Amino acid sequence: DGWLSPRNESLKAEGNAPKGYNLVDGDPLPPFKLADEDDVALWSLLVSDKPIKAKAGEAKPAASGANEPTLKDVLSNFVRDEEGSFSAANLAQGVSDFLSPVRDTTQHANEPTRWLNDIRSVVAAGTRSKKLTPTQAADALQIARDGLAALNAGDGAEYIRQRARAVEALSAKMSLGEKARDVINLPRALLSSIDLSFPFRQGAVGLLNLNNVSPRRALARATEFRDMFTAAASQRGFDDIRAELRGHPRAPLAEASGLYSATGSALSINSRLIDREESFASTVAEKLPVIGRGVKVSERAFTAAGDLQRLHLFDGFAKQLEGRGVKFDQNPKAYQDIANYVNAMTGRGRIHDKLKSLEPVLNGALFSPKFLASRLQVLNPMTYARMEPEARRIALKEVAGFAGAVTTVLGLAAASGAEVGLDPDSADFAKIKFGNTRYDVLGGLQQPMVFMFREGQALYRRQAGEKLSEYQTPGAIAERFARTKASPAAGFAYDAAVKNANFTGWWNSKEPFDYGEGVGSLIAPLFVRDLYQAIEAEGLAGLFKTLPAGLGVGVATYGDKPKATEKPTPKTKAEKRKQEDDEGKFWYPQGGGRKPWPPPHMLPSPPPQ
Template sequence: MAFCLPIEEANKIKEAIRSGKLSPEKLNEMTSQERRNFLANFIGKENAKEVNLLFEKKLLLKNQERAMSDWAREITGLSKEQKEATLEKIRKTYAEKKRRLQDPKENEKFLNEIVSDIYSRKFKTETTLEEAQIITELSQDLKRAREKMNEDFTWKTEEDGLNFGAAKVAVDNYIGGLKAEANKELFVNPLKVRGLMEKARAISVDAKIALNFIADNSRSIKASVDNSLWGRQGIKALFTKPKIWANNFAKSWQDISTTIQKGNEAGEAILDGVKAEIYSRKNYLNGRYELGKKLDIGTGEEEFPTSLPSKIPGLGRLFKAAEVSYEAGAMRLRADIADVYYDLAEQAGIDMTNKIEIGSINEMVNSLTGRGRLGRLEGAGKAINSVFFSAKFFKSNLDTLTVHAFSGDFSNFAKKQAAINLLKMISAISILFLISSGFDEDSVEWDTRSANFGKIRLGNKRFDLTGGMSSLIILASRIVTQQTKSSVTGIIKDLDGGFGSPTGMDILWNFTENKFSPMFSVIKELIAQKTFDGEEPTLVNQLTNLIVPIIIESGIDASKKEDLANTLLVLIADGLGISANVYSYNNDWNIKPGKELTQFKEKVGEDKFKEANDKYNRLVNEKIVELNKDSDYKKLDEEDKQKKLTSEKGKIKSKIFREHRFKYKRTK
């Protein structure tokens, strides 16, 4: 974007020129640093840097060359040949200055501090002269490596290509490090600043830093200690490009093994190596990966906003292994799949220089690998992810199911490919469900109003084979039909807000809170004074929300309800990204117990009360299974089904009370 000096500052410059305090002649006699300091007196430090850069780049060299050329033409006593020779020398001199400005050779002194200012503006971070020298040297290495490339964007040897990729990674890493250091926010001690407003501002800054720290690290930890890309964000690739998926899935285990055995530096080397290999590819070199809407390569993944947990002694390697597996796998998947679609587009006669055509392919591939585009909200991605766990993953599922209806500027070719992909996914998932239902009819739910839709059910365990896409279908179905089907009892209820019935807003809110980030889930539960399971918030359960990885949380939950074999099954599935949930009918008598249960607890004591509660839930679950297989029960309407189930639950509770010789005594 072109630099524009604010009108107030421009007026200050004009006044300085009119008063004689500032003139081009004075500026021309100064060094770059002197000029910046001088201009800062009038228009401030940042504006001075921009004005100085403009002066040196657009005026200084150009005007000096013109003046010298005019002088050479006007001087007398020289022959025509001598004048031409002088002019040629002047042109060469200023061409050399221009080269030194834009492309200095190795170990060559910079032309003042111009390059430092150029880099500061280009990379949006303060760049010292020494740092600019390093950037230039790294850039020269990159340029020399690229010179070995063939005209058709291929390499004479694989080594040449990888050397170029490594040089590109070196430049990116160095500049990325400078940006990270420049953007690092530091705590401000409110006691060391003066004034009420400054103290309030310091407290605000500290609170923001603390919240970002908690939000980023809790999300990273929750997403760690697994290899979940393949069954969650990457499952769409399994159903559409299975060979590419399988090849990269196998590589991910080698990434994990190497990182755990050799440490975090080996993990970083893997990520650098993956990026270097991708940068050496023809479709990076010819610009397709970055044409229009860019293919997300080397931009980081929202599931891992920070690598800080990798520094935890001992456990850090497990975190790093999960991060490396995820990021390396996602980059490989995107590049491999994009290459296939570029070839298809070329064969279809698509203009491969068209930003919309190539950008649409890139966006489609990003969505296939769990990376949706947030559009105008892209710049607010960090803030959005502080509230929601994976906003881009959610958008990728929405894009896939709607064939990118909300993408805008999406080409017909890409829409056709997205539609084909959706058809492949529906077909593959349907085949899996048909096979499962052939073994056990109750293992598959075809009713889209039930939370069991899109999952395979084994007893009380549900395994999501859609990578989260089924939740969007369930939400839409419930809102459109204004009905919901219990995933436990199978009873259908209208969303009319009647006794025991939710409303449409309840359904929407439940869907939304399931997408909250760990930090925001804690905030929500502390405000409501109730956890997702209906319990009272405690230090233990809130810390669990923040720092226990999802896979471990699922395992702990499963171990309370299932035997060892089934718990291991849940752990394996969740570790591969296939979300596994274990739930059944569960009525916790400690939550709003009422007078009857309070009396019962007082009579039998805490231990017997819990034992009776567990038995009640077990017997009710057995009765639900029995009723759902009863042909007469199935013929009942929903209201009568509910009455029958309520009656059976009452009988079970009465039986348990009799076993403990308890009879409720009504009180006034």
């Protein structure tokens, strides 16, 4: 009721305020139309003479005739007329460009409008909650002006720099929970650094695809490779690419359709850690000496390659929809379907709505929950069944193109003398094997495929009444798969707990957990670790064999396990005991002794009658 006033009724009659929104008594009328509640709140506070205290430790801006500055005092510096006097009309003219830009929030909005809307909404919210100080309001004005000047001058990198300034100046500080997640995500960022792994890992479905034989798509993939190296080489090159992404004609439509953009998330005010590329969801890692530079290089390359491939694929698919007469205004779900599928193709899967609240927990427990979700979505037939018909046709063509390309690569490898795994129950399924070195070109799809086959087989065998060993039960299979997908911190805790309990489990080892080795596994980049192990095993040849891992190809070097018929017959009790221990036939309780596997608490429950 306190917002209502007779003067506001006349303001509504003049058409300068939206219906249902009210100004405070005594506020001067704005010379431009107030479009919504944000405008009303901003205008009321901007022209108010009520002092707003600066934050502790913040330099107080000069204010004429007041102990504490008001927003009007600060902002009036930008809008004084030729005589140096201040008026509400001048103030309105000075701030209207960024407080009330054209309200085009559809897929047709251009980049300056979208950015100014972003700044405007945060300034409005901060002002209403009194969390925005006069100095920050002044900074917002200057950032807006500098950013627009850079855009008008055609300097994309400088424009991006101004957007980064806006994020830093206007974003709220991290909460305690965000800071904790920032630290927890540190090992993952370190492990993901010192490589350029996007192309054949997250981007494998789009890169290794028979549909790329078309000149347009082949050129797009080549451009993505080139720009990935450009982004890795310098921050300036990366900012140029980000400006190109933000200014792409399809960018507004892609954003409206739900296409993920790491660039858009990073340049959004009050963005969250969870909105970043999940491999680099830590700001602490990039601040570390020496290795922090490697993290930044890898993050720039990863972000550029991912955002470019997503936008290029979406652009091509949108053209196909338009060519078939499907328009966004008439059928937005078709565009949302292809955007979601492009996200899945490029490793950014969708977390189910019921699990959204648990997303921070999943992000801390799993190495890459959205990457895992993306691979399950690509393999799930229901993903395609729920799509609009035109979008489904595009998605099925893409997955068929990927399957055809993988089959071709595996066939050529077999023809050249390499071994190709054909047993879906084997860890080498669909891998190319040269000697002891395996190459996985399925971009993260191989492990879920093997897991689903093994799990289905175990469930069938148990249902058929077959007795399964502790290693073959559905629970044990799921446990091993979950361990391979655990985050570094969760994996460290799990290994320490299980190994220190003296369980042989699936490690087939009675050695206690090595904390030094465990800590090393938290900080050593995966690519560097692979190189070291390969060189240690095969010397310089191992180095060259492992180089494809730097671009995301799965590379592993290890010898084959001896077959059961090749096991030597133990000659002494000690040798027999060691062989039984190696085979996991016994376990060692903490109180001492040696008992047959499994422990009582791990015995399966009796089947329901």
